[in-house]
Amino acid sequence: MLPSAKVIHVDTRGAVILSEESPETRDSRGIYLPNHIEPVSHIAVDVGGSLAKVVYFTRSPEPPASPPVIASGSRSPSTSNLCISRSPSPSNEPAATIAFPGGTKRNNGALTPLVLGDAHAHAPVGPALSGLAQDALLRRTVQHFPGGSLTFERFETDAIDECVRFIEQLIERSAAVNGVSLAAMRKGVKVVATGGGAHKFYELFRETLCVEVRREDEMECLIEGLKFITLIPDEVYYFSDELIQSVTHAGAAAAAWKVDGQAAPIVNGLERPSPDPPKFAVTFESNPTPQLPCLLVNIGSGVSLIKVDEDGTFERVSGTSLGGGTLWGLLSLLTPATTFDEMLKFSEQGDNATVDMLVGDIYGQDYSKLGLKSTMIASSFGKVFKKGGEKGKFSPEDISRSLLYAVSNNIGQIAYMNAEKYNLERIYFGGCFIRGHAATITTLSYAIRFWSKGTKRALFLRHEGFLGAVGAWLKNIGPEEDGAAGSESNNDGL
Amino acid sequence: MLPSAKVIHVDTRGAVILSEESPETRDSRGIYLPNHIEPVSHIAVDVGGSLAKVVYFTRSPEPPASPPVIASGSRSPSTSNLCISRSPSPSNEPAATIAFPGGTKRNNGALTPLVLGDAHAHAPVGPALSGLAQDALLRRTVQHFPGGSLTFERFETDAIDECVRFIEQLIERSAAVNGVSLAAMRKGVKVVATGGGAHKFYELFRETLCVEVRREDEMECLIEGLKFITLIPDEVYYFSDELIQSVTHAGAAAAAWKVDGQAAPIVNGLERPSPDPPKFAVTFESNPTPQLPCLLVNIGSGVSLIKVDEDGTFERVSGTSLGGGTLWGLLSLLTPATTFDEMLKFSEQGDNATVDMLVGDIYGQDYSKLGLKSTMIASSFGKVFKKGGEKGKFSPEDISRSLLYAVSNNIGQIAYMNAEKYNLERIYFGGCFIRGHAATITTLSYAIRFWSKGTKRALFLRHEGFLGAVGAWLKNIGPEEDGAAGSESNNDGL
Numbered sequence: 001m002l003p004s005a006k007v008i009h010v011d012t013r014g015a016v017i018l019s020e021e022s023p024e025t026r027d028s029r030g031i032y033l034p035n036h037i038e039p040v041s042h043i044a045v046d047v048g049g050s051l052a053k054v055v056y057f058t059r060s061p062e063p064p065a066s067p068p069v070i071a072s073g074s075r076s077p078s079t080s081n082l083c084i085s086r087s088p089s090p091s092n093e094p095a096a097t098i099a100f101p102g103g104t105k106r107n108n109g110a111l112t113p114l115v116l117g118d119a120h121a122h123a124p125v126g127p128a129l130s131g132l133a134q135d136a137l138l139r140r141t142v143q144h145f146p147g148g149s150l151t152f153e154r155f156e157t158d159a160i161d162e163c164v165r166f167i168e169q170l171i172e173r174s175a176a177v178n179g180v181s182l183a184a185m186r187k188g189v190k191v192v193a194t195g196g197g198a199h200k201f202y203e204l205f206r207e208t209l210c211v212e213v214r215r216e217d218e219m220e221c222l223i224e225g226l227k228f229i230t231l232i233p234d235e236v237y238y239f240s241d242e243l244i245q246s247v248t249h250a251g252a253a254a255a256a257w258k259v260d261g262q263a264a265p266i267v268n269g270l271e272r273p274s275p276d277p278p279k280f281a282v283t284f285e286s287n288p289t290p291q292l293p294c295l296l297v298n299i300g301s302g303v304s305l306i307k308v309d310e311d312g313t314f315e316r317v318s319g320t321s322l323g324g325g326t327l328w329g330l331l332s333l334l335t336p337a338t339t340f341d342e343m344l345k346f347s348e349q350g351d352n353a354t355v356d357m358l359v360g361d362i363y364g365q366d367y368s369k370l371g372l373k374s375t376m377i378a379s380s381f382g383k384v385f386k387k388g389g390e391k392g393k394f395s396p397e398d399i400s401r402s403l404l405y406a407v408s409n410n411i412g413q414i415a416y417m418n419a420e421k422y423n424l425e426r427i428y429f430g431g432c433f434i435r436g437h438a439a440t441i442t443t444l445s446y447a448i449r450f451w452s453k454g455t456k457r458a459l460f461l462r463h464e465g466f467l468g469a470v471g472a473w474l475k476n477i478g479p480e481e482d483g484a485a486g487s488e489s490n491n492d493g494l
Numbered sequence: 495m496l497p498s499a500k501v502i503h504v505d506t507r508g509a510v511i512l513s514e515e516s517p518e519t520r521d522s523r524g525i526y527l528p529n530h531i532e533p534v535s536h537i538a539v540d541v542g543g544s545l546a547k548v549v550y551f552t553r554s555p556e557p558p559a560s561p562p563v564i565a566s567g568s569r570s571p572s573t574s575n576l577c578i579s580r581s582p583s584p585s586n587e588p589a590a591t592i593a594f595p596g597g598t599k600r601n602n603g604a605l606t607p608l609v610l611g612d613a614h615a616h617a618p619v620g621p622a623l624s625g626l627a628q629d630a631l632l633r634r635t636v637q638h639f640p641g642g643s644l645t646f647e648r649f650e651t652d653a654i655d656e657c658v659r660f661i662e663q664l665i666e667r668s669a670a671v672n673g674v675s676l677a678a679m680r681k682g683v684k685v686v687a688t689g690g691g692a693h694k695f696y697e698l699f700r701e702t703l704c705v706e707v708r709r710e711d712e713m714e715c716l717i718e719g720l721k722f723i724t725l726i727p728d729e730v731y732y733f734s735d736e737l738i739q740s741v742t743h744a745g746a747a748a749a750a751w752k753v754d755g756q757a758a759p760i761v762n763g764l765e766r767p768s769p770d771p772p773k774f775a776v777t778f779e780s781n782p783t784p785q786l787p788c789l790l791v792n793i794g795s796g797v798s799l800i801k802v803d804e805d806g807t808f809e810r811v812s813g814t815s816l817g818g819g820t821l822w823g824l825l826s827l828l829t830p831a832t833t834f835d836e837m838l839k840f841s842e843q844g845d846n847a848t849v850d851m852l853v854g855d856i857y858g859q860d861y862s863k864l865g866l867k868s869t870m871i872a873s874s875f876g877k878v879f880k881k882g883g884e885k886g887k888f889s890p891e892d893i894s895r896s897l898l899y900a901v902s903n904n905i906g907q908i909a910y911m912n913a914e915k916y917n918l919e920r921i922y923f924g925g926c927f928i929r930g931h932a933a934t935i936t937t938l939s940y941a942i943r944f945w946s947k948g949t950k951r952a953l954f955l956r957h958e959g960f961l962g963a964v965g966a967w968l969k970n971i972g973p974e975e976d977g978a979a980g981s982e983s984n985n986d987g988l
Contacts, residue, residue, distance in 0.1 A: 045903075049876055196856030217863065299850055301873035312801055322904055324815075325851055325876030332879045333828055333888070357819055362543045362690030369711065376689075379795035382543055382819030385826045386652065394827070403765060410816055410904065417911045445938045 047197020221471030357382025412447025541691020715965030851876025976984025
């Protein structure tokens with residue numbers, strides 16, 4: 001018989017999201033959990049088609065930035081300028097524009113298993129430390145304290161060896177910090193793997209790391225991760241209603257829409273998706289409330305749509321192959337960009353109207369009878385093909401913006417239709433496609449607003465790409481716990 | 495007061511679709527209407543974002559191919575090898591593979607208005623003739639006979655002048671054939687324009703052609719065109735049920751799916767859309783039946799989805815900017831192809847698995863729990879982006895196939911969701927995107943089959959791109975008819 005799955009019970013009271021070092025890691029800031037006591041030493045890894053995501057937990061008695069000595073103790077020395085930002089500019093700053101101090105490499109804490117062989121069998125051990133020098137000092141003062149940080153890392157799946165090496169070093173460092181042998185540490189650590197790569201790379205993880213590797217179902221992990229992450233204050237964000245009101249009803253704000261002098265036909269009070277969606281303000285959810293039922297739209301290389309019922313049961317109800325992989329793949333062929341962030345940067349500077357055929361290009365005006373504005377995109381890339389095969393020149397910026405809109409709008413439309421079909425009001429967007437990018441979020445948000453006539457809301461997550469990994473981290477399965485610790489126990493550490 | 499719209503009543507009994515000269519014009523074969531008496535001299539033009547479609551009617555006492563002397567009389571001399579094909583290989587030949595004899599230029603018949611100024615005011619005049627030499631001979635024998643051909647022409651919107659020139663020459667030739675002055679002919683002829691370009695190019699048509707130009711609503715014309723064209727025998731086609739059965743239930747046929755040795759999970763008896771949909775047999779509808787209610791998915795540069803109720807009332811319920819313009823535009827950037835047909839040819843020879851990330855690429859196997867086959871496309875173009883920005887080389891063939899699948903699957907999915915929402919069983923695909931292309935038709939057909947679990951059917955039309963133009967042709971509005979001829983009359987020619 002298989003051991004029954006057990007879920008870690010994490011105390012999320014007082015959880016805070018840590019500021020991050022650089023825009024490149026904006027979606028992978030640590031989460032400090034001041035009241036969580038249970039040691040969790042396993043490492044979760046979610047290997048998708050393009051990215052591998054790693055989540056692990058390191059103990060520390062206080063958040064890693066205040067006072068600085070603790071910060072540099074619990075994080076690596078190079079991250080001493082971290083600070084806690086309880087609610088970074090709530091409700092008026094898009095996620096993508098949040099500034100991160102410094103540009104330093106992220107820290108790598110150490111794992112602290114409950115059981116580290118014989119030497120540590122009967123007591124939880126000290127905090128996560130990156131420097132051996134501070135080990136003894138801190139261990140004296142912080143036995144059995146609550147608190148610690150969830151840490152998030154991302155790797156490209158094509159370079160899975162880097163991910164494996166990272167975990168290997170984390171285990172080695174943790175052995176040193178805890179003063180135990182590598183063999184003992186390996187016994188106390190487990191890799192919980194999910195995503196497609198959990199199957200494909202199972203042997204690689206197991207043989208290289210010499211630790212137990214558990215595989216968990218991808219969809220289950222996504223939903224567990226969603227349920228957990230939505231309990232973190234300031235994790236969930238969305239576009240505020242207020243600005244939508246002012247944009248659709250106030251003349252001045254309407255100028256932002258490039259309404260070209262004519263009366264813009266408002267369909268049920270909401271404009272159709274257009275090349276230039278209005279810049280709504282962002283609101284962070286500082287008091288998390290129960291979020292089920294909902295639709296989870298997970299946008300990785302491809303897209304999965306998962307209906308989650310009020311009791312947490314779920315079903316993958318739809319999907320589309322037009323996802324992040326499509327955007328990055330096509331843009332890598334069509335532009336000189338070599339990274340996701342370069343592509344997003346291009347898109348910020350582009351004008352899709354040179355590439356897309358707008359309603360006005362076909363009609364010479366609005367198609368008012370149908371409520372189609374002249375600035376609405378009628379055909380993505382519709383201006384590119386030329387009679388006689390003449391190959392036009394289009395800028396990487398314009399191409400990037402057009403394709404970002406095309407993919408985002410399409411996902412928003414399919415998401416809305418499924419939310420409508422299953423009568424779900426909340427639509428969460430997860431996955432590494434979003435990356436806190438303002439244009440993506442605006443487009444998705446707006447598509448949901450438009451198609452639902454304002455009845456449904458697009459919700460976003462700071463740790464959008466880590467749902468599966470967080471869910472895998474929460475899954476704490478092992479024969480060790482059979483019988484002894486019930487699933488309600490706080491003692492199901494390994 | 496505006497004159498009320500009048501619709502031509504066309505006698506479609508015995509209608510036959512004429513064989514076409516070349517694959518390039520496979521979607522624009524003439525339709526011979528042996529029992530239609532009413533003269534219709536106006537020229538319909540539907541100007542879309544990429545293509546302008548022209549429809550007009552020329553009289554002839556017999557179908558233009560039997561006997562040959564009539565064929566060369568009623569069509570241009572260069573089309574003498576035309577033949578009638580009542581039901582070209584029904585139920586076992588995909589539309590795209592139908593062979594057309596010869597490769598000659600299509601004919602241009604002449605218009606025969608009911609009223610051609612004073613000289614012809616009181617009698618309908620003779621047949622459509624392309625050669626003045628045959629005029630007198632044939633006119634003697636065919637006064638007031640029934641019968642004539644609907645003729646279809648396509649032009650690129652970018653080269654709208656070619657379209658205008660074509661109509662100009664048609665009017666000039668018709669004047670010569672009918673032995674009247676150009677001024678008289680211009681009075682007897684009218685251009686009925688629809689599509690976005692009806693507004694944009696209104697002045698161009700009016701001033702160049704010196705004829706009355708009427709504009710008609712695009713959606714109304716599409717629906718009128720659909721209602722008419724579905725009455726023509728052998729016009730509507732679809733994939734037969736039989737082969738779906740044999741493919742999903744027989745082991746031998748399943749090999750066509752590239753089932754890789756493993757048991758292929760059948761979800762509700764139907765496979766998911768895959769890179770290689772099975773080659774279903776095509777069935778032509780030789781006994782047209784009432785086709786409403788239905789969903790019309792019109793795929794031009796962009797895509798419109800129109801719900802049509804049983805009584806013919808309609809609403810544009812959805813759309814997507816990912817349409818023909820997206821496919822042609824991206825492929826013109828990504829491949830050396832310079833025409834639509836070159837792009838389709840590339841796609842026929844390609845293997846999308848080099849470009850697309852399949853389920854098997856991520857999982858190393860099927861994701862059986864979700865019924866996702868290893869050969870299913872998880873991410874279109876998902877294999878293209880490489881870490882470090884290394885630009886891979888991908889063949890035009892593989893890229894073309896991948897993008898054709900991506901666009902077609904997406905349209906199929908959105909179409910299905912709307913058909914489901916509005917409880918419509920019949921889904922017609924129209925517009926110039928399809929072009930009778932086997933891979934496109936198979937993919938769309940298959941997406942509908944899969945998503946609807948076999949409850950809904952994708953229906954295709956030989957004259958898929960001409961619905962709007964046919965609808966405009968059927969709209970016969972003019973102050974001349976006010977009062978005199980009721981809308982039920984067969985006498986509302988101009």
